[in-house]
Amino acid sequence: MPEHLEQQETTPLPQSQPATDAFHEEFELFHRHLVKHRLKRTAQRDLILRTFLETEAHLSVEELYDLVKQRDKTVGFTTVYRTLRLLVEAKLAREVNFNDGRARYEHEYKHDHHDHLICTECDALIEFFSPEIERLQEEIAKQYGFVIADHSHRVFGMCQAYYTNSDDYPPYCRKRPGAAQEGKMR
Amino acid sequence: MPEHLEQQETTPLPQSQPATDAFHEEFELFHRHLVKHRLKRTAQRDLILRTFLETEAHLSVEELYDLVKQRDKTVGFTTVYRTLRLLVEAKLAREVNFNDGRARYEHEYKHDHHDHLICTECDALIEFFSPEIERLQEEIAKQYGFVIADHSHRVFGMCQAYYTNSDDYPPYCRKRPGAAQEGKMR
DNA sequence: TTCCCTGCAAATTTTTTGCAACTAG
């Protein structure tokens, strides 16, 4: 397997822990998961995990694949697809769905659960967390004898940056008013 | 502009309003939407709407198509697909997503907004509504200057019926323990 | 008559799988 990638020189899979990597714990968790399930550590998996961890975006399989390709053209879509599933199993990634017709993934490890305000006009994404809502949710589940494993709370609407005519758009707004007005397409 | 609607008997599309139909308002809303957008009332659209309204289930396009076919084999999948979009536009249907890989639709008209507890073991669906959560959600949005248009709050976990060994399963549990253990597949 | 609608087939898009070659352990 050809060795590519970054500034590592000696380790067999150096790209997983470059000096600049702040993801030691995540990698350790991942590698433990691999051992536990008798799976193998490969250069591709490490690269995919690192690429995933390095962006805070909520990427689809294809988007992550594109990023990975920039570093190693030989990695296949299928591998990214399967590794992402692996990351979900290892509790490093979480699948989210923004109604844009494709599955998206966000960091799960040490990322407190949070929910999203999603601007349907400009695709801005605002993360929020409300302990009160979490508590109420638990109460409701309890009433039904329901045991919560996970939840997804998405609020769709219009972000300030979009409906305001001002010129200083908050950092969380990825598009500017007037930009591609697509609504929900795929 | 032709006025139809309600309990007419002579209309060319009688199947839309049989004596047993309790959906007068929905049909009126729908037909008004058609007129407003210069769209046409057809037998297929009425049949699809009626079929949709007669089930409280959260159907996918294909499932609704199957139901419609039982009444009229000539109706095509595409028409059901497009009509469902029309119903969403007319605010009669709402798209929901239960992470089973396909879009599903539920009634929207006069159905207070509600959210779901979704049993990942047996696919049971429990609807809930919490004014407090709605209020908190509004507050949060306000903090961000976000204007809410819609939201989706899904709580995944295990329903009582599933983890209990008792034999009296609540009506909302569609499968019995031990039944097809599928988790999340498509 | 004029658009709109329908159903079919086909195209797209996204997700998933089969398989032969390859490799970590």
Place this chain on the structure above:
DNA sequence: CTAGTTGCAAAAAATTTGCAGGGAA
């Protein structure tokens, strides 16, 4: 060695579109 992994190609699954014929207004 052995069993898991990879990338390609192809299959599946779900959604969407083009179009010719038919129908509502």
